[in-house]
Amino acid sequence: MSHPPNPSESSTMTPLERRSSASLALIFAFRMLGLFLVMPVFALEARHYPNGDDPALVGLAMGIYGLTQGLLQIPFGMASDRVGRKRVMVLGLVLFALGSGIAAWASTLEWLIIGRAVQGSGAISAAVTALLADQTRDAVRTKAMAMIGASIGLVFSLSLVLSPLLNAVLGLSGLFMLTTFLALAGIAVVLWWVPAEPARHANHIPLGIMTSLHNVLTQPTLLRLNAGVFILHAVQLAMWVALPAMLEQAGLPKNSHWQVYLPAVLGSFVVMGGTLFPMERRGYLRGTFLTAIALIALVQIGLLMMATPSIVGIAWVVFLFFCGFNILEASQPSMTSRAAASQVRGTALGVYNSLQSLGLFTGGALGGWLVKAHGVPTLFGACAAAMLLWLAIAWAMPPVPAKAK
Numbered sequence: 001m002s003h004p005p006n007p008s009e010s011s012t013m014t015p016l017e018r019r020s021s022a023s024l025a026l027i028f029a030f031r032m033l034g035l036f037l038v039m040p041v042f043a044l045e046a047r048h049y050p051n052g053d054d055p056a057l058v059g060l061a062m063g064i065y066g067l068t069q070g071l072l073q074i075p076f077g078m079a080s081d082r083v084g085r086k087r088v089m090v091l092g093l094v095l096f097a098l099g100s101g102i103a104a105w106a107s108t109l110e111w112l113i114i115g116r117a118v119q120g121s122g123a124i125s126a127a128v129t130a131l132l133a134d135q136t137r138d139a140v141r142t143k144a145m146a147m148i149g150a151s152i153g154l155v156f157s158l159s160l161v162l163s164p165l166l167n168a169v170l171g172l173s174g175l176f177m178l179t180t181f182l183a184l185a186g187i188a189v190v191l192w193w194v195p196a197e198p199a200r201h202a203n204h205i206p207l208g209i210m211t212s213l214h215n216v217l218t219q220p221t222l223l224r225l226n227a228g229v230f231i232l233h234a235v236q237l238a239m240w241v242a243l244p245a246m247l248e249q250a251g252l253p254k255n256s257h258w259q260v261y262l263p264a265v266l267g268s269f270v271v272m273g274g275t276l277f278p279m280e281r282r283g284y285l286r287g288t289f290l291t292a293i294a295l296i297a298l299v300q301i302g303l304l305m306m307a308t309p310s311i312v313g314i315a316w317v318v319f320l321f322f323c324g325f326n327i328l329e330a331s332q333p334s335m336t337s338r339a340a341a342s343q344v345r346g347t348a349l350g351v352y353n354s355l356q357s358l359g360l361f362t363g364g365a366l367g368g369w370l371v372k373a374h375g376v377p378t379l380f381g382a383c384a385a386a387m388l389l390w391l392a393i394a395w396a397m398p399p400v401p402a403k404a405k
Contacts, residue, residue, distance in 0.1 A: 020135040021144040023193040029151040030186040034179030036159035045172035049109040068120030070357035077126030077350020085131035092124030097183035104176035126350035133337035146330035160258035212347040221339040231390045233359035235383045238367030250309040268322035295324035297387035304380040
C-alpha cells in the first residue's frame with residue numbers, strides 16, 4: 001500500500017539544518033585543526049624540552065589528551081542534557097583554549113603534559129553531536145553527521161601539508177598558540193552562528209544521573225555501537241603506528257606522505273557520498289554499515305599480507321580504509337542519536353565519544369607495544385581480529401528505527 005510523501009521525511013536539508021550542520025562542523029574543524037597541526041611534529045619537537053629524550057614522557061604527553069577526553073565525555077554529555085548544549089560547548093572550548101595556552105607557555109615536558117591534559121578536559125564532542133541531532137530530522141541526520149566527519153577529514157589532510165611549514169616558522173609553542181586562537185574562534189561561532197537550542201531543553205525535566213546511565217548502558221543497540229566505535233578508533237591509531245614507517249620503507253620521504261593521505265581522504269568522500277546517502281534512502285543503512293566494517297577488516301588482512309611495501313599498494317589500502325572509515329564515522333553517531341531516547345541523547349553520545357577517545361588511547365598504547373614486542377605483522381593481525389570481532393557483534397544488531405524513540 002503506497003503512502004503520500006511526508007514533507008518531514010524529505011532528504012533535502014532546510015536552511016536551519018544547513019546552518020546548524022555547517023556551524024557545528026566548523027567548530028569541530030577549528031578544534032581538530034589545532035590538534036592535527038601539532039601531531040605530525042610533536043614527537044620530534046618534544047625532544048627539545050628537558051627530559052624530551054624520555055619516550056615514556058613524550059608518549060604520555062601525546063596520549064594524555066585522549067585519556068582526559070575519554071574520562072570527561074560522559075560528564076559533559078550528561079551536563080548538556082541538564083543545562084543545555086551551548087553552555088557546555090562554550091565551557092569546553094574555554095578549557096581547550098586554556099590548555100593550549102599552557103602548552104604554548106610550557107618550558108618543560110611536565111608542563112606540556114599538564115597543558116595537553118587540560119586541552120583534553122574540554123570534552124565537547126557529545127554536546128556538539130547531540131545539538132546537531134536535536135536540530136536535524138532523522139532523514140538528514142546521517143548527512144549532517146557526515147559534514148562533521150568531512151570537516152575532520154579535510155583538516156586532517158590539510159594539517160599534513162601545513163604542519164611542517166608552520167612549525168618551521170612558529171615552532172611548537174607557536175602552533176599551540178594558534179590552537180588557542182582557533183578555540184576562541186570556535187566560541188564566537190557557538191555564540192553568534194550556531195542556531196538557538198530547541199525550547200524543550202529549557203523546560204524539560206532531565207532524568208537522574210544514574211537513571212540516564214542505566215538507560216544508556218543497558219540498551220543493546222547502543223552497547224553494540226559503543227563497542228564498535230572503541231574498536232574502530234583503536235584500529236585507526238594502531239595502524240598509524242606502522243604505516244608511516246612502511247611508506248618510508250617503500251621509498252616515500254616523511255614530508256611527502258601527504259601525497260598518499262590527501263588523495264585517499266578526498267577520494268573516499270566521493271565514494272561515501274555516492275554510496276552511504278543513496279543506500280540509506282533506500283533503507284539499506286544496516287547493510288552499508290556492515291560492509292564498511294568488513295572492508296576495514298580486509299584492509300588489515302591486506303596489510304598483513306603485504307610482504308614488500310610499495311607506495312601504490314599502500315595508497316590503495318589507505319584509500320579503501322578511508323572509504324570504510326568515513327562511512328562508519330558518518331553513520332555511527334547518527335545511529336546512536338536515533339537509538340537513544342531524546343532526554344538521554346547527550347548522555348548516550350557522551351558514552352559513545354568517551355569510548356571513541358579511549359579507543360584512540362588504547363590503540364596508540366597497544367599498537368606501539370605490539371610492534372615493539374612482536375612486530376608489524378602481529379599488529380595488523382590483531383587489528384584484523386578486532387574488526388572481525390566487531391563484525392560479529394554488529395551482525396545481530398537490528399535496523400535502527402527511522403525515528404528516535
